[in-house]
Amino acid sequence: MKYTLAVLVENRPGVLTHISGLISRRAFNIESIAAGPTEETDTTRITIGVEVEDEFELEQVVNQLSKLINVIKIANLTYVDSIQRELALIKVRANKANRSDLVDIVEIFRAKIVDVNRETLVIELSGEEAKIDALCEVLMDFGIIELVRTGRIAISRGPVPAKEMY
């Protein structure tokens, strides 16, 4: 079972080391991790995608992460109505002959072309992971030179922020 956790941490040096160290030491199966600043300058938000066997294992992940001194709050967004997004930048082989096919695909996926030259295109797409996976699969026929993905971030719908969730 896959879960999405919003982890609010103090914006201090060494915090990411503590988190990644704990994850590897306890052998937690982390799919993705994405960190960035928040509406509060002293807080960093880390969205962690974790795959666990059962609720007991998830409880361990949450409890162990909560023990870290710099972790302020962990909200489980899995069962909360929420929006999940990931950003991908994909560099694809493109020539005169197939460029228009690529433009069509980009339009179908509501992606954007952000760089063009004689041999390649760079496509930007944000969306749920499955959508990015689908685009990548189609683009494989053209030849993906380079792919970079941010890992998913998530935010709940409605007025209650993660920091106030139970």
Add this chain to the structure above:
Amino acid sequence: MLGAEVVIECLKEEEVDIVFGYPGGAVLTLYDALFKTKFPHILTRHEQGAVHAADGYARATGKTGVCFATSGPGGTNLVTGIATAYMDSIPLVAITGQVGVPLIGKDSFQEADICGITTPITKHNYLVKKIQDLPRVMKEAFYIARTGRPGPVVIDISKDVFNDTLDFEYPSDVSLRGYRTSSSGDSTKVDLVVQSLEKAARPVIFVGGGVNISGTSEEVRKLIHMTGIPVMSSLMGLGCIPSDVPEHLGMVGMHGTYAANMATIDCDLLMGIGVRFDDRVTSLVKNFAPKATIIHFDIDPAEVNKNVRADLKVIGDLRWALPLLCEKIAERRLEKGQWAKSEWIDLVQDWKKEKPLASSLPPEGIRPQTVIERVSDLTQGDAIIVTDVGQHQMWTAQTYNFNKQRSFLTSGGLGTMGYGLPAAIGAQITLPKKTVVLFTGDGSIMMNCQELATVADNELPLKIIVMNNQVLGMVNQWQRMFYGQRYSHSSTKGCTDFVKLAEAMGVAGLRVRKPEELNMILEKALQMEGPVLVDVLLPETEDVLPMVPPGGRLDQMVLRGGI
């Protein structure tokens, strides 16, 4: 005020009365401040000695132990001691020097990333690069080390910070947004515990290190006294309940007693108090207490459901939970003995009588168990007992009649050979009038034997008993039992003269060769004013039994005569 002096002032604010340490390049200014302020400091002979001594000091008193070391190798030499303290939840603050700020990250002389290295083995750690942060970090470090579930905290301070200056003001509070300590918890859970206890026919109580740490052995004794429920202990819980309390079954687990292990398999309710269900206790988790409702009391929510699934959990400080539990039990107005079926209580007592701990060695020779029994009799259970790790540790745990909390100092979780001597130093320094006895082995003592010099320097009246069987006993036992008697590198060959070693370091040495000498020499050693090492020559082939073979169920013990 100089940064180095700020450190000393902070220690005073935290009521630290002694520091263990070893100087070096990055902490020279700190040591200069020690000199100027005459702050009490014990020089050990190795940084590992300093950290274990601070740990022994903390275990014996409940106060936070403090040690100093220099950068690089000084810090890395602390690692084993920090991990030892972390596994057993010991409050410790380790202060290390770091190279100057501009040199950090340049692979400078004696530079090591101590924060990086100690992250998995500390409750928290800090790198201080600005003097302005120093008072806050010191305050937070002590607060974190001793509150909630205690643990070690490392403060790595750049050399430049020691030399910088600051108008010193110690913060009155800490502000840690992410640190919650659960002192009290959900009292309705305690009601549910009482209900479960009332329903149980074959209950058993299992106490661990949490009881020693929280100082709640009185409450546990009251609980046993009120209910008459059989009780057993983990290695770390020894001392909470006097060994002569009839309900006490002794230690449970791999080298647990027959009664405790059988009770675990057969009970219908197991109430764990301040325990973490270590694999040395449970053996295979799926076969642990298979018929029982499991109740788990702990201060750390992450301990519950980590190893053993609890049917009922009470999260909070035992200083809150146990008095409340006693109160609610008293309200039920049940007589002692009514909390369990009398057949169960009789059965457990029969197990105790049927297969008590025994030795396989002929009574004519010196049995290791006899050595411990004699010391137990001579000290009336009133000593601080320290051990190293191995066979002698298990024999001590099984045999010594502990009757006070914080009276047994041993490396339980990490199993650190070499822990004993420096830990005993830490305990003896803070409790100079107490008899402190170290049981060690001919293997373990050598792992930190340089600290005999520290014992002599400080004229500490330590009693060191080397259980000398000329083998690495526990390794030897496993090789005998599970590796076809192929004794690969487990002999210490007996060339070392421990009496001469002690004497060379400035400590008196005595030797017991024959059984008839044992009593006299032990008595003499315990009566001597100064430090003494007693080298007791033992036969090499004595196993620690009972033993649950790895992967076995607790009732599948190898007992005496069963091999």
